Amino acid sequence: MRAGPSQEEVRRHNLGTLLRYVHVHGATSRAELTSRLGLNRSTIGALTAELTTAGLVSEAAPRETVGRAGRPSLVVRPESAKVYAYALSIEVDRLRAARVGLGGQILDRRETDRPRGMQVLDAVQPLSSFVHEMRAAVSGDARYIGTGVAVAGMVRRQDGMVRLAPTIGWVEEPVGAALRAELGDAGQLTVGNHADVSALVEHSRGAAAGCDNVVYLYGDVGVGAGIIADGRRVAGHGGYGGEVGHMVVNPYGRECSCGSRGCWETEIGEFALLKHAGRSDQCGREAVLGVVDAAMRGDSQAQFAVRQVGEWIGFGVGNLMNIFNPEAVIFGGTLRDVYLVAAAQIRSRLNAIALPACREHIRLRTPELGYDAALIGAAELAFEHLLEDPMLLA
Amino acid sequence: MRAGPSQEEVRRHNLGTLLRYVHVHGATSRAELTSRLGLNRSTIGALTAELTTAGLVSEAAPRETVGRAGRPSLVVRPESAKVYAYALSIEVDRLRAARVGLGGQILDRRETDRPRGMQVLDAVQPLSSFVHEMRAAVSGDARYIGTGVAVAGMVRRQDGMVRLAPTIGWVEEPVGAALRAELGDAGQLTVGNHADVSALVEHSRGAAAGCDNVVYLYGDVGVGAGIIADGRRVAGHGGYGGEVGHMVVNPYGRECSCGSRGCWETEIGEFALLKHAGRSDQCGREAVLGVVDAAMRGDSQAQFAVRQVGEWIGFGVGNLMNIFNPEAVIFGGTLRDVYLVAAAQIRSRLNAIALPACREHIRLRTPELGYDAALIGAAELAFEHLLEDPMLLA
Numbered sequence: 123m124r125a126g127p128s129q130e131e132v133r134r135h136n137l138g139t140l141l142r143y144v145h146v147h148g149a150t151s152r153a154e155l156t157s158r159l160g161l162n163r164s165t166i167g168a169l170t171a172e173l174t175t176a177g178l179v180s181e182a183a184p185r186e187t188v189g190r191a192g193r194p195s196l197v198v199r200p201e202s203a204k205v206y207a208y209a210l211s212i213e214v215d216r217l218r219a220a221r222v223g224l225g226g227q228i229l230d231r232r233e234t235d236r237p238r239g240m241q242v243l244d245a246v247q248p249l250s251s252f253v254h255e256m257r258a259a260v261s262g263d264a265r266y267i268g269t270g271v272a273v274a275g276m277v278r279r280q281d282g283m284v285r286l287a288p289t290i291g292w293v294e295e296p297v298g299a300a301l302r303a304e305l306g307d308a309g310q311l312t313v314g315n316h317a318d319v320s321a322l323v324e325h326s327r328g329a330a331a332g333c334d335n336v337v338y339l340y341g342d343v344g345v346g347a348g349i350i351a352d353g354r355r356v357a358g359h360g361g362y363g364g365e366v367g368h369m370v371v372n373p374y375g376r377e378c379s380c381g382s383r384g385c386w387e388t389e390i391g392e393f394a395l396l397k398h399a400g401r402s403d404q405c406g407r408e409a410v411l412g413v414v415d416a417a418m419r420g421d422s423q424a425q426f427a428v429r430q431v432g433e434w435i436g437f438g439v440g441n442l443m444n445i446f447n448p449e450a451v452i453f454g455g456t457l458r459d460v461y462l463v464a465a466a467q468i469r470s471r472l473n474a475i476a477l478p479a480c481r482e483h484i485r486l487r488t489p490e491l492g493y494d495a496a497l498i499g500a501a502e503l504a505f506e507h508l509l510e511d512p513m514l515l516a
Numbered sequence: 517m518r519a520g521p522s523q524e525e526v527r528r529h530n531l532g533t534l535l536r537y538v539h540v541h542g543a544t545s546r547a548e549l550t551s552r553l554g555l556n557r558s559t560i561g562a563l564t565a566e567l568t569t570a571g572l573v574s575e576a577a578p579r580e581t582v583g584r585a586g587r588p589s590l591v592v593r594p595e596s597a598k599v600y601a602y603a604l605s606i607e608v609d610r611l612r613a614a615r616v617g618l619g620g621q622i623l624d625r626r627e628t629d630r631p632r633g634m635q636v637l638d639a640v641q642p643l644s645s646f647v648h649e650m651r652a653a654v655s656g657d658a659r660y661i662g663t664g665v666a667v668a669g670m671v672r673r674q675d676g677m678v679r680l681a682p683t684i685g686w687v688e689e690p691v692g693a694a695l696r697a698e699l700g701d702a703g704q705l706t707v708g709n710h711a712d713v714s715a716l717v718e719h720s721r722g723a724a725a726g727c728d729n730v731v732y733l734y735g736d737v738g739v740g741a742g743i744i745a746d747g748r749r750v751a752g753h754g755g756y757g758g759e760v761g762h763m764v765v766n767p768y769g770r771e772c773s774c775g776s777r778g779c780w781e782t783e784i785g786e787f788a789l790l791k792h793a794g795r796s797d798q799c800g801r802e803a804v805l806g807v808v809d810a811a812m813r814g815d816s817q818a819q820f821a822v823r824q825v826g827e828w829i830g831f832g833v834g835n836l837m838n839i840f841n842p843e844a845v846i847f848g849g850t851l852r853d854v855y856l857v858a859a860a861q862i863r864s865r866l867n868a869i870a871l872p873a874c875r876e877h878i879r880l881r882t883p884e885l886g887y888d889a890a891l892i893g894a895a896e897l898a899f900e901h902l903l904e905d906p907m908l909l910a
Contacts (some may be wrong), residue, residue: 126526126533135520276873285873335753349839351750351757358745358841359729362873365838370831370869372767382834382869437764440776444759445743445839447752475764475776479670479679479756 222501270503282313319499321348341457398427432464436471616895664897676707713893715742735851792821826858830865
């Protein structure tokens with residue numbers, strides 16, 4: 123229990139709230155800020171002036187004023203080109219990097235394949251090179267805020283230790299420390315879980331904008347979730363919550379890479395789909411898309427594979443709906459492609475499992491930001507420090 | 517996104533925070549309030565004076581001052597005898613009612629059996645009689661705050677409609693409206709889910725005090741959970757979250773009262789235990805305790821039953837640990853008794869399912885407040901209005 127804030131705390135909170143608003147929603151008129159934030163016009167003016175002086179926002183007359191009476195309200199924009207973070211994403215098959223401006227624009231990007239089995243030090247080097255390349259192109263007056271990293275695994279937030287990433291093949295690997303050492307002067311670096319950061323971005327500016335209760339699923343070889351309850355991430359005690367891929371759904375099922383048996387990801391992950399399709403010799407996103415395409419073209423074994431996996435997707439989503447009663451479930455990664463071809467199957471199965479009250483307002487969605495969600499989400503880890511207290515870095 | 521509060525909002529927030537602190541923690545010295553709430557001494561003095569005038573707290577010299585130097589700090593207490601709520605609990609086998617004082621003390625109580633199959637109107641009448649009886653014994657200067665109701669089912673919070681309570685046998689029953697009509701002038705009445713309100717109480721003043729991430733399980737015929745993530749209830753969009761009893765764990769299992777198959781409660785609820793023990797002709801808490809006692813005395817069929825159910829308890833708890841990464845799991849209702857005799861079995865199974873990072877700080881617990889948690893929790897539904905803004909009711 124915490125007492126109410128002081129005047130000074132309120133002012134800093136309001137600065138952060140205004141900056142966060144334009145960071146998430148983009149250019150916004152003073153008039154709209156006044157009504158959205160519940161502050162009066164002079165307060166909005168003073169806060170905007172302070173953020174402008176700090177180089178975090180700029181103000182200009184709106185581009186479209188035709189047909190409106192009176193003096194148009196100034197529009198406040200985040201300084202996307204001048205305030206930026208680096209975002210790195212370590213995925214099963216890809217290593218990706220981007221420079222992301224305040225406001226969530228991707229200003230520059232690089233990516234390369236990640237051969238399965240690649241070790242931490244071998245992954246850190248290309249990522250570091252990407253950052254150095256992108257840095258060379260940055261103009262002198264742009265301000266670096268920090269670096270955020272998304273890893274498809276369980277991450278200890280305070281130091282970036284990857285506790286377990288079975289699909290990447292890493293256990294207790296100090297990814298944060300390795301990247302900090304390699305990037306040298308790159309300053310503040312924060313590591314988070316890939317599904318968690320993607321979920322937050324789809325929640326703030328994507329397919330689940332306006333929804334307070336969201337389950338964002340991300341699948342490839344493994345399956346993870348970023349879960350939002352009442353507008354906030356369900357992190358758990360150590361930050362390891364959301365490991366829905368290791369919810370056991372079939373006690374009589376296959377062994378899982380985690381050591382257990384019948385985990386959800388053994389039924390809906392890439393390996394299961396390819397096995398049902400008779401393509402166990404293949405792997406990766408292209409192989410999954412190959413099965414989905416074949417199913418759409420009428421290939422009966424591919425259709426069988428999609429049906430089998432669709433059944434189990436509906437099964438697990440039904441369970442999660444009973445547990446979380448979300449407004450939206452989002453299918454990311456290759457689960458997106460499987461969802462698009464198996465939607466009827468999934469709906470029918472989850473209708474049999476989810477209780478009526480838990481499914482009455484449910485929306486099943488695909489991501490709006492696709493694979494960019496992880497990069498924008500990684501950048502959010504860095505921007506978060508700035509948004510919490512914009513004057514700390516002024 | 518919301519801007520920071522005004523001065524007046526801060527004052528009201530601080531009044532609520534102080535009142536909530538003594539409501540949860542009991543008598544607290546001004547010195548401790550100063551340090552816990554992060555406010556200075558004069559502010560604490562002013563807030564206490566205001567709450568005293570409103571009749572919500574009282575101040576007195578501490579009882580024990582021997583051996584301390586200086587003037588002892590005054591102790592602030594909630595006015596438990598003078599400010600109260602009624603709490604009602606509708607359970608599978610019982611109807612219970614209590615008068616609960618501010619601070620969570622049960623001042624008076626009544627209960628009776630609820631025959632299985634009893635309809636809403638038949639349940640409302642004895643509860644109403646209990647309230648009228650208890651009201652007759654209340655002194656004239658005591659202040660009534662409201663009535664809270666806990667129901668073992670899915671409840672729409674805004675109007676107290678019970679959407680689905682399969683173990684009680686109710687579907688779309690207007691329990692809130694029926695109680696309001698019967699209680700007449702009883703004022704504000706709020707209905708909540710039994711496991712949810714119990715969880716909040718074990719979290720604030722029971723077995724999970726100090727834990728921010730908690731799964732509280734309550735079992736009898738059915739199984740429900742109240743889930744706390746980062747200190748807040750996971751309610752879901754309509755308030756129906758936590759229906760873990762309808763997480764399907766055994767796709768090849770028995771039909772469930774919800775219409776699905778293999779739900780967790782079909783494997784760990786009362787019916788499963790009694791069936792494995794060869795006692796399907798019995799039902800209720802006494803019958804469950806009979807099996808547990810027999811298992812402890814060495815009865816092999818009872819031991820078999822407890823082992824079977826223990827396996828499935830561990831199974832589902834392991835799933836929930838992967839999903840929520842809680843610090844504490846609490847076993848309430850008859851699950852408490854089964855847990856006590858099957859703890860080793862449960863531990864062993866959940867160790868096989870929960871990921872290492874998700875189980876490294878886990879504590880498995882029995883409730884501290886037992887069956888009183890639902891009554892105290894129901895009263896909290898009424899007190900919540902007061903704690904949100906103590907001056908509203910002044």
